[in-house]
Amino acid sequence: MLCGIDVGGTHTDAVLIGPEGIVACAKLRTNHDDLLASVREALSSIVAVAGPRAITRLNLSTTLSTNAIIEGTADPVGMLVSGGPGIDPEAYRLGDHYFVLPGAIDHRGRETAPLDMAAVDAAVAACRAAGLSVHAAVTKFSTRHPEQELALRDRLAGASEFVSLGHSFSGRLGFGRRIATAYCNSAVWRLYNRFCDAVEQSVAELGLSPDIINVLKADGGTMPLGVSRGLPVQSILSGPAASVMGIIAVCDIAEDSVILDIGGTTTDIAVFAAGAPLVENEGIAIAGRPTLVRALRTRSIGVGGDSAITVDREAVRVGPRRLGPPMALGGPAPTLVDALNIQNVIALGDPRASFRGLAAAGEAVGMEPDEVADAAIISAVNHIRSEVAAFVREINDRPVYTIFELLEGRRVAPSRVYVMGGPALALSGLLQDAFSEKVVVPESFAVANAIGAALARPTFSVELFADTAAGRLTIPSLGLSRAVADNYSPAAAEGEAASKLREYLESLGADLTETPVETVELSSFPMVEGQTQVGHNIRVACQVRPGVLAAYKKAVSQSC
Amino acid sequence: MLKAKNTLGIVFFPAFDWAISPTHPERQERLLYTQDQLREEGVFDIPGITELKPDLATAADVARTHFCFPDVASVTTTSHMISAGGAMRAARTVLDKEAKKAFALVRPPGHHAMKVVHGARGFCNINIEAVMVEWLRETYGPLRVAIVDTDCHHGDGTQDVYWNDPDTLFISLHQDGRTLYPGTGYPYEMGGPGALGKTVNIPLPPGTSDEGFLFAVREVVLPLLAEFKPDLVINSAGQDNHFSDPITDMAFSAQGYARLTELLGADIAVLEGGYAIQGALPYVNLGLVLSMAGLDYSHVREPNFDPEAIRQPAKVTAYIEEVCRDILALTRNPKPPKGETAHGWFSRRKTLYYDTDAITEYQTESVRLCDHCRGVVKYETESTRNPLCLGVEAPIGACEKCVEEAYRIYEAGQIKGEYRHLQLIDRVGKHYASYTG
Numbered sequence: 003m004l005c006g007i008d009v010g011g012t013h014t015d016a017v018l019i020g021p022e023g024i025v026a027c028a029k030l031r032t033n034h035d036d037l038l039a040s041v042r043e044a045l046s047s048i049v050a051v052a053g054p055r056a057i058t059r060l061n062l063s064t065t066l067s068t069n070a071i072i073e074g075t076a077d078p079v080g081m082l083v084s085g086g087p088g089i090d091p092e093a094y095r096l097g098d099h100y101f102v103l104p105g106a107i108d109h110r111g112r113e114t115a116p117l118d119m120a121a122v123d124a125a126v127a128a129c130r131a132a133g134l135s136v137h138a139a140v141t142k143f144s145t146r147h148p149e150q151e152l153a154l155r156d157r158l159a160g161a162s163e164f165v166s167l168g169h170s171f172s173g174r175l176g177f178g179r180r181i182a183t184a185y186c187n188s189a190v191w192r193l194y195n196r197f198c199d200a201v202e203q204s205v206a207e208l209g210l211s212p213d214i215i216n217v218l219k220a221d222g223g224t225m226p227l228g229v230s231r232g233l234p235v236q237s238i239l240s241g242p243a244a245s246v247m248g249i250i251a252v253c254d255i256a257e258d259s260v261i262l263d264i265g266g267t268t269t270d271i272a273v274f275a276a277g278a279p280l281v282e283n284e285g286i287a288i289a290g291r292p293t294l295v296r297a298l299r300t301r302s303i304g305v306g307g308d309s310a311i312t313v314d315r316e317a318v319r320v321g322p323r324r325l326g327p328p329m330a331l332g333g334p335a336p337t338l339v340d341a342l343n344i345q346n347v348i349a350l351g352d353p354r355a356s357f358r359g360l361a362a363a364g365e366a367v368g369m370e371p372d373e374v375a376d377a378a379i380i381s382a383v384n385h386i387r388s389e390v391a392a393f394v395r396e397i398n399d400r401p402v403y404t405i406f407e408l409l410e411g412r413r414v415a416p417s418r419v420y421v422m423g424g425p426a427l428a429l430s431g432l433l434q435d436a437f438s439e440k441v442v443v444p445e446s447f448a449v450a451n452a453i454g455a456a457l458a459r460p461t462f463s464v465e466l467f468a469d470t471a472a473g474r475l476t477i478p479s480l481g482l483s484r485a486v487a488d489n490y491s492p493a494a495a496e497g498e499a500a501s502k503l504r505e506y507l508e509s510l511g512a513d514l515t516e517t518p519v520e521t522v523e524l525s526s527f528p529m530v531e532g533q534t535q536v537g538h539n540i541r542v543a544c545q546v547r548p549g550v551l552a553a554y555k556k557a558v559s560q561s562c
Numbered sequence: 563m564l565k566a567k568n569t570l571g572i573v574f575f576p577a578f579d580w581a582i583s584p585t586h587p588e589r590q591e592r593l594l595y596t597q598d599q600l601r602e603e604g605v606f607d608i609p610g611i612t613e614l615k616p617d618l619a620t621a622a623d624v625a626r627t628h629f630c631f632p633d634v635a636s637v638t639t640t641s642h643m644i645s646a647g648g649a650m651r652a653a654r655t656v657l658d659k660e661a662k663k664a665f666a667l668v669r670p671p672g673h674h675a676m677k678v679v680h681g682a683r684g685f686c687n688i689n690i691e692a693v694m695v696e697w698l699r700e701t702y703g704p705l706r707v708a709i710v711d712t713d714c715h716h717g718d719g720t721q722d723v724y725w726n727d728p729d730t731l732f733i734s735l736h737q738d739g740r741t742l743y744p745g746t747g748y749p750y751e752m753g754g755p756g757a758l759g760k761t762v763n764i765p766l767p768p769g770t771s772d773e774g775f776l777f778a779v780r781e782v783v784l785p786l787l788a789e790f791k792p793d794l795v796i797n798s799a800g801q802d803n804h805f806s807d808p809i810t811d812m813a814f815s816a817q818g819y820a821r822l823t824e825l826l827g828a829d830i831a832v833l834e835g836g837y838a839i840q841g842a843l844p845y846v847n848l849g850l851v852l853s854m855a856g857l858d859y860s861h862v863r864e865p866n867f868d869p870e871a872i873r874q875p876a877k878v879t880a881y882i883e884e885v886c887r888d889i890l891a892l893t894r895n896p897k898p899p900k901g902e903t904a905h906g907w908f909s910r911r912k913t914l915y916y917d918t919d920a921i922t923e924y925q926t927e928s929v930r931l932c933d934h935c936r937g938v939v940k941y942e943t944e945s946t947r948n949p950l951c952l953g954v955e956a957p958i959g960a961c962e963k964c965v966e967e968a969y970r971i972y973e974a975g976q977i978k979g980e981y982r983h984l985q986l987i988d989r990v991g992k993h994y995a996s997y998t999g
């Protein structure tokens with residue numbers, strides 16, 4: 003049976019799912035000082051119900067790496083960076099040990115200036131003097147020509163416990179993103195690996211012997227724990243992804259739809275096209291820095307159950323600040339939940355405290371408490387609705403590069419809004435008034451995230467770049483680079499990208515029938531010198547889209 | 563972290579599925595490496611820089627600006643409509659204050675397309691800047707517009723569209739017409755009788771490098787802009803002055819282009835030519851983008867760039883200084899255009915060759931000399947593709963008499979029956995009509 007654990011900001015949720023449905027579940031408060039303790043506790047409560055033999059697969063989502071990056075508790079990293087012409091690499095400086103080295107590669111992957119090895123050695127020596135043990139090497143256009151990054155790794159051999167190479171994360175372009183990705187990956191490497199060691203130890207101590215342990219990624223897919231040890235950055239921001247995967251698991255979503263996860267501090271919005279979540283191909287931002295970490299396309303807005311209500315002559319507003327829990331639970335300021343509380347939409351804690359807070363807020367402008375509450379609820383609902391509309395508009399406005407896409411570009415037109423999270427049920431009626439789409443609250447929305455974690459299947463993507471004029475091909479995320487003949491065709495490239503991706507998935511132990519490979523990009527440009535065609539510039543991207551294991555989906559899904 | 567000092571909208575539309583022919587200089591590969599460079603540099607991740615999707619121009623947008631014979635659909639493809647729509651999207655961004663500046667990185671280009679269109683000239687079918695400007699004027703009201711064409715080729719199409727328009731200052735810097743297509747753009751070409759001095763041509767000798775271009779911009783372009791006081795400055799940003807461009811003979815660099823862009827301070831830039839697709843465009847376009855956004859561009863240079871190797875000779879410098887002096891003097895005391903005046907109309911005859919489509923056109927352009935407005939303009943045109951056709955325009959701000967006159971000419975033309983296709987542009991009543999005899 004499949005076990006999913008989602009270590010969230012407030013709660014740690016766990017479920018065990020068998021062919022017949024949910025066998026056990028647990029919900030406990032997350033221990034922020036010791037995330038491992040939360041995992042262990044969640045696991046023990048599942049084991050207590052189902053026994054240690056029941057768990058054949060364990061999928062885990064954790065905020066560990068995210069927290070370390072945001073809180074700045076990760077390791078210092080020795081950054082070796084080579085830029086060449088363009089934006090000054092200083093613009094992407096990260097950390098106190100950032101070395102810009104002479105050397106350049108152009109857009110076709112040709113080395114236009116060699117690495118200055120004397121400067122490299124000086125940088126390595128400076129890192130050693132600073133006592134650094136983890137490093138990252140990033141060069142511009144390394145996805146087209148990884149050799150300079152590989153040379154930097156060789157130079158660091160013996161001086162580093164771990165080196166992140168920019169090209170290993172994605173074949174997509176983005177020098178600044180590559181720097182941030184490699185930096186974060188090395189920064190959390192030690193911490194993350196210690197956590198992995200501890201998870202494996204706890205699993206053994208509890209007598210479990212799952213076939214595989216996977217970690218959730220921000221794109222809603224999984225990767226094996228062993229693989230994640232070298233790519234810890236891919237485990238960041240997997241929380242919202244787990245919720246979205248949960249909705250996919252428990253509902254049969256076939257059409258264009260919107261998912262709203264209304265939490266304490268924020269509402270997360272995700273959009274589905276024809277039942278599949280949209281992926282942010284460029285990559286997600288961590289601590290304000292864009293990276294190459296693929297993620298589900300989501301937007302977070304500062305409206306949640308605990309968002310504070312402010313009243314002035316112009317308007318009653320909800321959020322974006324959270325000053326504490328609702329007044330009904332002893333908080334300092336009235337919140338959206340307090341407003342719902344006095345309107346009898348929910349019953350929480352001490353309703354008189356909610357009433358006092360809203361009365362005080364309305365007094366200055368002469369509003370009755372129930373007027374304030376009504377206005378706050380309407381304001382929150384309208385805010386959510388307008389953000390959803392803006393998000394969908396933005397998705398439909400995304401740039402395209404061919405006439406075909408511009409004219410045929412499929413527009414996303416959601417017909418349903420799925421709502422989950424604490425205040426979901428309470429707000430559903432009001433949301434239905436605000437949205438013209440059908441508003442649906444799935445039954446098991448409370449532990450959907452853990453279900454999502456349990457059922458998520460592996461994802462991976464490869465980008466292949468071939469330049470037949472130069473006679474070269476690279477698949478950066480698989481570390482693959484080889485010579486190609488001048489008659490190499492787009493069809494051959496597509497076949498090669500897909501088969502290399504399948505081979506990789508098989509090596510991870512993935513069931514290929516559950517992980518369909520699809521081509522998301524295929525283009526080929528004639529390259530001309532003078533009046534003569536000298537070759538083709540071929541680009542292919544293949545992926546396994548995020549999804550849930552079909553065999554188990556039946557067991558947990560319900561009509562909604 | 564970087565942050566744009568000037569917010570900038572970029573419309574990037576490489577039309578990856580369109581080309582004139584596989585090996586034509588104006589082909590898909592033109593913007594491929596630029597896209598790679600901009601993506602790799604993370605340009606679209608810089609706060610304040612936004613990538614925008616182009617609008618799609620309509621036949622009505624084209625018919626407001628051009629007389630297309632026999633009609634718009636026959637002389638355009640979807641790529642032209644997207645290219646013009648891309649320019650419109652860029653302009654809309656600035657006028658709606660979504661961003662301070664905008665850059666339309668689109669293809670195909672447009673600055674060789676004239677008022678009357680029978681086909682493609684110099685890879686251009688419709689004038690995307692003109693379609694953009696006239697859409698702006700229709701949508702946002704009258705605007706004084708300066709168009710500075712920094713493409714290596716003379717912007718003869720834009721010059722022709724605005725020849726009689728005193729509210730549009732058109733300045734073209736280009737390689738001397740005696741040495742390059744289209745062979746026009748001399749200082750004595752200064753505009754029609756009602757717009758004299760509003761067309762300014764600065765022909766530069768082959769081999770002009772950064773020094774010469776920047777000199778002409780400082781000494782001629784900036785003072786003229788300051789005098790004209792435009793509401794909007796548009797840069798027809800052709801990049802074929804680059805030292806490595808295969809179809810021209812100039813010696814401009816990416817640094818020079820970025821500096822020129824900074825000096826010019828255009829609100830909107832629209833990509834025109836530029837055919838050194840590997841060694842120049844990625845760097846020049848990056849330089850332009852950074853410069854427009856007010857960001858540091860000092861590290862943008864071509865691989866193995868050696869400014870000494872392409873520096874202009876002293877005699878080129880001396881020649882440019884002289885040309886610029888003459889042009890400034892001429893703008894203070896402009897020479898009237900060549901042509902004939904009869905019955906209150908000024909006419910000039912043109913023979914035009916459409917090199918891309920191998921069409922020859924014979925045209926008479928006549929403008930009514932009116933004391934109250936710019937005057938009706940009439941085009942009688944025939945070509946190796948179309949028999950005699952008529953185009954009549956009552957321009958923006960035309961007086962009542964001139965509007966009446968436009969309709970009279972259009973209707974009389976239909977009755978007389980000597981024209982195959984007739985088209986009317988009435989910018990006053992926003993009425994656009996066509997008739998096939």
Ligand SMILES: [Zn+2]
Pocket residue numbers: 711712713714715716717734735736
């Ligand atoms: Zn020019």
Ligand SMILES: [Zn+2]
Pocket residue numbers: 713714715800802834835836
């Ligand atoms: Zn040109």
Ligand SMILES: [Zn+2]
Pocket residue numbers: 932933934935936937938960961962963964
């Ligand atoms: Zn008049």
